[in-house]
Amino acid sequence: MIEVERLTKCFLLLGGRTLTAVNELSFTVRAGEVYGLLGPNGAGKTTTLRMLLGLLKPTSGQASIAGFGSSNHPDEVKRRVGLVSAGSGLYQGLTAREMLLFFADLYAVPPSAAFQELNRLSRLLGLDDFLEQRCATLSTGQRQRVNLARALIHRPPVMLLDEPTLGLDVLARQVVTEYIDHLRQEGKAVILTTHHLEEAERHCTRFGLLHKGQLVSEGTLADLQARTGCTTLMEMFLKLSKVGPALHEVNT
Amino acid sequence: MTLETNNLEGSQGFRDSPLAPRPSSLDAVGRLARLVRKELSEILRDRRTIITLVLMPLLLYPLLSIAFQQFLLASKVDPESGPAYRFGFATEVEEAVFAEMMKLGERALHAGKTREKSQVEDERVRPRIESGVFDNPDAALKDNQIDVVVRIPDAWMAWPLEQLERDVALDCEFRYLKGSPGALGALAFVEQRLAAKHSSDLEKRLRPKERRFRPALLVRVQRDPIEQPGADGFISLHALVPLILILMTITGAVYPAIDLTAGERERGTLEILVAAPVPRLGLLFAKYVTVVTVAVLTALVNLVTMWLTLTFSGLGATLLKDVGFSPLLLLQLFGLLLLFAAFFSAVLLSLTSFARSFKEAQAYLIPLMLASLGPGVIGMLPGLRVEGPLAVVPLLNIVLLARDLFQGGADPLWALVVVLSTLVYAAAAIALAARVFGAEGVLYNDQSGWADLIRRPSQPQEAATPSAALWCLALMLPAHFTLQWLGLQLRPLFDADAVFVISAAAAVVLFLGLPALSAFFGRVRWSSGFGFASPRFLASAGGLALGLSLWPWVLQLLAHLHAERGAELREHLAAFLVQAQLASPVLLAATFGIQAAVEELYFRGYLFAALRRHMPAWMTITVTALLFGFLHVVMGGAFGWERLLPSTLMGFVLGWVRWRSGSVWPCIVLHVSHNVLLNLAPRLFEMSGDEVSAGWLAAGAVGAAVGSMAVFFGKPRNE
Numbered sequence: 001m002i003e004v005e006r007l008t009k010c011f012l013l014l015g016g017r018t019l020t021a022v023n024e025l026s027f028t029v030r031a032g033e034v035y036g037l038l039g040p041n042g043a044g045k046t047t048t049l050r051m052l053l054g055l056l057k058p059t060s061g062q063a064s065i066a067g068f069g070s071s072n073h074p075d076e077v078k079r080r081v082g083l084v085s086a087g088s089g090l091y092q093g094l095t096a097r098e099m100l101l102f103f104a105d106l107y108a109v110p111p112s113a114a115f116q117e118l119n120r121l122s123r124l125l126g127l128d129d130f131l132e133q134r135c136a137t138l139s140t141g142q143r144q145r146v147n148l149a150r151a152l153i154h155r156p157p158v159m160l161l162d163e164p165t166l167g168l169d170v171l172a173r174q175v176v177t178e179y180i181d182h183l184r185q186e187g188k189a190v191i192l193t194t195h196h197l198e199e200a201e202r203h204c205t206r207f208g209l210l211h212k213g214q215l216v217s218e219g220t221l222a223d224l225q226a227r228t229g230c231t232t233l234m235e236m237f238l239k240l241s242k243v244g245p246a247l248h249e250v251n252t
Numbered sequence: 253m254t255l256e257t258n259n260l261e262g263s264q265g266f267r268d269s270p271l272a273p274r275p276s277s278l279d280a281v282g283r284l285a286r287l288v289r290k291e292l293s294e295i296l297r298d299r300r301t302i303i304t305l306v307l308m309p310l311l312l313y314p315l316l317s318i319a320f321q322q323f324l325l326a327s328k329v330d331p332e333s334g335p336a337y338r339f340g341f342a343t344e345v346e347e348a349v350f351a352e353m354m355k356l357g358e359r360a361l362h363a364g365k366t367r368e369k370s371q372v373e374d375e376r377v378r379p380r381i382e383s384g385v386f387d388n389p390d391a392a393l394k395d396n397q398i399d400v401v402v403r404i405p406d407a408w409m410a411w412p413l414e415q416l417e418r419d420v421a422l423d424c425e426f427r428y429l430k431g432s433p434g435a436l437g438a439l440a441f442v443e444q445r446l447a448a449k450h451s452s453d454l455e456k457r458l459r460p461k462e463r464r465f466r467p468a469l470l471v472r473v474q475r476d477p478i479e480q481p482g483a484d485g486f487i488s489l490h491a492l493v494p495l496i497l498i499l500m501t502i503t504g505a506v507y508p509a510i511d512l513t514a515g516e517r518e519r520g521t522l523e524i525l526v527a528a529p530v531p532r533l534g535l536l537f538a539k540y541v542t543v544v545t546v547a548v549l550t551a552l553v554n555l556v557t558m559w560l561t562l563t564f565s566g567l568g569a570t571l572l573k574d575v576g577f578s579p580l581l582l583l584q585l586f587g588l589l590l591l592f593a594a595f596f597s598a599v600l601l602s603l604t605s606f607a608r609s610f611k612e613a614q615a616y617l618i619p620l621m622l623a624s625l626g627p628g629v630i631g632m633l634p635g636l637r638v639e640g641p642l643a644v645v646p647l648l649n650i651v652l653l654a655r656d657l658f659q660g661g662a663d664p665l666w667a668l669v670v671v672l673s674t675l676v677y678a679a680a681a682i683a684l685a686a687r688v689f690g691a692e693g694v695l696y697n698d699q700s701g702w703a704d705l706i707r708r709p710s711q712p713q714e715a716a717t718p719s720a721a722l723w724c725l726a727l728m729l730p731a732h733f734t735l736q737w738l739g740l741q742l743r744p745l746f747d748a749d750a751v752f753v754i755s756a757a758a759a760v761v762l763f764l765g766l767p768a769l770s771a772f773f774g775r776v777r778w779s780s781g782f783g784f785a786s787p788r789f790l791a792s793a794g795g796l797a798l799g800l801s802l803w804p805w806v807l808q809l810l811a812h813l814h815a816e817r818g819a820e821l822r823e824h825l826a827a828f829l830v831q832a833q834l835a836s837p838v839l840l841a842a843t844f845g846i847q848a849a850v851e852e853l854y855f856r857g858y859l860f861a862a863l864r865r866h867m868p869a870w871m872t873i874t875v876t877a878l879l880f881g882f883l884h885v886v887m888g889g890a891f892g893w894e895r896l897l898p899s900t901l902m903g904f905v906l907g908w909v910r911w912r913s914g915s916v917w918p919c920i921v922l923h924v925s926h927n928v929l930l931n932l933a934p935r936l937f938e939m940s941g942d943e944v945s946a947g948w949l950a951a952g953a954v955g956a957a958v959g960s961m962a963v964f965f966g967k968p969r970n971e
Contacts, residue, residue: 053527055523055526055527074529075529075531076529078527078528078529079529081527083523083524083527085520085523087520087523088520088521088523088524089516089519089520089521089524090519090521091290091294091521092294092519093293093294093295093297093298094290094293094294098290098293102286102290103524103528105283105286106283106287106525106528106529106530107528107529108283108529150524151524
């Protein structure tokens with residue numbers, strides 16, 4: 001479903017310097033899989049997701065979703081993707097219902113299907129109580145639930161979740177993570193980036209560890225444990241931040 | 253690769269319903285309308301919009317009117333004794349008669365009336381009359397020493413006024429500077445007293461028991477306003493009203509422009525918006541329509557509130573005495589504000605799209621607002637006219653045109669230039685905004701830099717972008733007038749021949765230099781970007797045949813159009829012909845040929861190739877032809893109007909030839925031969941220029957038919 005091949009992104013900085021945010025990154029994610037793209041801040045996770053969605057143009061390499069290249073067919077890619085990120089906001093002046101129906105319209109969902117989907121998501125994510133409230137008045141947890149519903153309103157086969165639980169309390173996190181499991185059961189291909197490693201361990205089926213734009217290790221938790229000699233993602237992370245590319249060399 | 257072959261949801265086990273169908277073009281238009289509705293509903297729910305839209309005008313204009321009335325009063329009021337009206341006379345007799353008339357008028361005004369308390373209080377601010385005898389009263393008027401010059405040629409007949417033995421009729425002429433508030437107040441004061449004196453005399457004469465003969469003084473008043481002289485005149489109040497309206501329109505547009513771009517980015521909604529499968533241009537267009545709508549609504553509310561305030565406060569009668577506030581004027585002003593809103597909203601969006609936050613956007617807009625004040629204030633100065641370079645200076649041209657509308661004397665040609673040039677600027681600003689809005693370098697400029705926006709493309713481009721081609725046109729307007737001004741400064745230094753060389757050089761700079769620069773920065777391939785493909789011989793021959801045969805018809809059309817404009821145009825034409833006669837024919841031919849060739853390189857070369865990639869042939873031909881006609885109006889000077897129709901028609905012919913032949917070369921051949929013959933034919937064939945003979949017209953028609961056939965069959969073989 002998601003294919004990333006030798007994806008590279010370089011940014012030209014002031015003074016003519018170049019920053020390689022993502023370097024020759026390759027991985028695939030199949031339908032029904034939750035892929036944890038993990039790494040410290042600045043590892044290149046968000047840049048990768050933005051390139052996948054066609055919001056950033058790769059310097060080289062390519063990414064595709066359902067066979068459509070992100071650079072060549074960005075609209076076809078966008079139709080198939082739901083994006084939730086920590087920074088995703090809501091339209092303050094619209095009610096939650098108006099916001100969701102507006103996005104359904106943007107994704108060309110017919111009105112009857114949009115109403116149906118809205119009701120379904122409202123039940124699943126518990127939106128009923130505040131559907132008619134203006135977004136400006138919602139709590140952080142309620143906002144993130146509306147955001148999840150907004151990303152799902154067009155029934156995308158692919159979900160990109162960029163730190164979706166950042167800043168949420170325990171209860172709100174519970175709702176989001178439970179829904180990630182639901183997405184997997186629905187057969188969607190999900191990429192999740194998060195700093196809550198215990199959460200990732202519970203919900204992701206495979207992992208890609210990123211360091212300074214490079215994929216240093218990839219596989220199931222068991223694979224990674226076998227390769228690194230660490231038992232938890234946390235230990236792997238700590239080792240990764242100390243060793244960095246050396247780990248990559250060990251793996252290869 | 254198509255959706256059908258790649259839609260793998262089913263094959264990969266998705267249990268949910270398939271994706272929504274791709275929207276049709278009609279759906280896309282409907283969706284765009286719904287996008288606008290959403291943006292509008294959100295922005296109109298914001299109380300900041302409501303404050304700018306409704307509350308500000310409701311409070312501002314009444315306050316302004318109070319302040320203005322205080323200003324008018326204070327400018328003439330001595331706190332101790334009231335305003336002073338200053339009158340100037342040529343002779344002492346005139347001064348004495350006038351003073352006596354005012355005294356009697358004052359007495360008549362108050363005679364027999366019971367003074368109420370309020371009237372007594374008004375005594376404290378009763379106007380004072382100051383008068384003086386001047387050698388040159390008109391000069392004193394222009395030097396602002398007096399408000400009104402009073403001329404009473406037969407004043408001696410009424411002196412002394414108390415001892416009149418028979419009825420006397422005097423002509424009294426008041427000369428004043430048009431629009432002077434002091435003069436208008438003084439005249440109202442004087443006329444009120446004269447009317448009271450007349451009524452009083454009439455009443456006494458008609459008393460049944462009145463036996464004694466009371467001679468009456470009849471004064472025939474004549475107002476003689478004189479135009480304000482150059483820089484010594486008043487700041488035009490006619491320009492103040494549109495300036496206030498324009499500033500309020502700007503105020504109305506600023507908040508939505510920031511909120512819908514930088515605001516969205518700050519709130520984190522911009523990313524999810526550009527992540528939706530809607531073209532970036534569509535998103536921007538919805539925002540643009542929203543900003544224009546709010547700006548126009550603000551303009552409308554301001555216009556109505558201003559009209560109500562001026563009407564009910566009585567200020568309108570004082571400030572706009574000459575024209576009033578007619579429904580037609582309101583409509584014209586609204587049209588201008590709409591045009592201005594269309595232009596300024598595009599400029600605002602192109603700036604605010606750069607900003608990451610509300611604050612940053614405000615920081616960008618403050619210099620713009622200050623810069624906007626400059627042309628607005630300059631527009632209030634007297635002596636400026638909407639013509640030449642001023643007609644294409646953004647904002648200033650609209651303020652000046654609005655002022656002329658208030659004064660009831662807008663020139664239709666220059667009004668058209670103002671409208672069209674503003675539309676070109678608006679289109680260029682939208683093109684820039686489209687490039688900036690949601691662009692990688694702007695959306696994620698924490699990672700990427702603005703340098704991405706201006707970096708040359710890494711790969712050569714087949715044609716320029718429409719925005720780049722449009723920007724060339726937008727820059728041509730001010731560049732043309734700058735070069736023209738330079739030419740005028742240098743003209744005394746050169747002979748007649750050099751004038752034509754300079755003119756050709758200016759054309760090369762405008763029509764070749766600017767596109768070449770644009771092509772360099774856009775890494776546009778010269779061959780495809782300018783349409784340099786080799787045409788078939790038949791197409792080139794057809795172009796030549798058309799060029800050799802269309803001129804009699806165009807000459808006839810021009811002669812007909814010139815005849816309608818009458819003497820003024822004939823003078824211009826004669827001056828041009830005299831100049832042309834002095835120059836050598838070879839030089840003239842080269843000048844006209846070069847001008848035609850470089851015009852083709854831009855219009856049928858650079859612009860045509862840029863537009864053709866984004867629109868069908870008929871639309872490309874129409875747009876290039878209309879722009880071609882428009883540019884000839886702007887650059888045509890006195891002949892502007894007359895060139896609109898022939899140039900636009902030629903634009904259609906040239907566009908058709910470019911499309912049919914697939915190359916710019918036949919167009920160059922056509923335009924060069926046409927221009928040279930059109931300008932030299934009257935001289936070569938000793939034609940009068942008033943009428944073209946039927947023989948020439950018939951020959952032209954046959955040649956044009958043959959040329960069209962050749963072009964028609966001369967289309968490239970690979971198509």
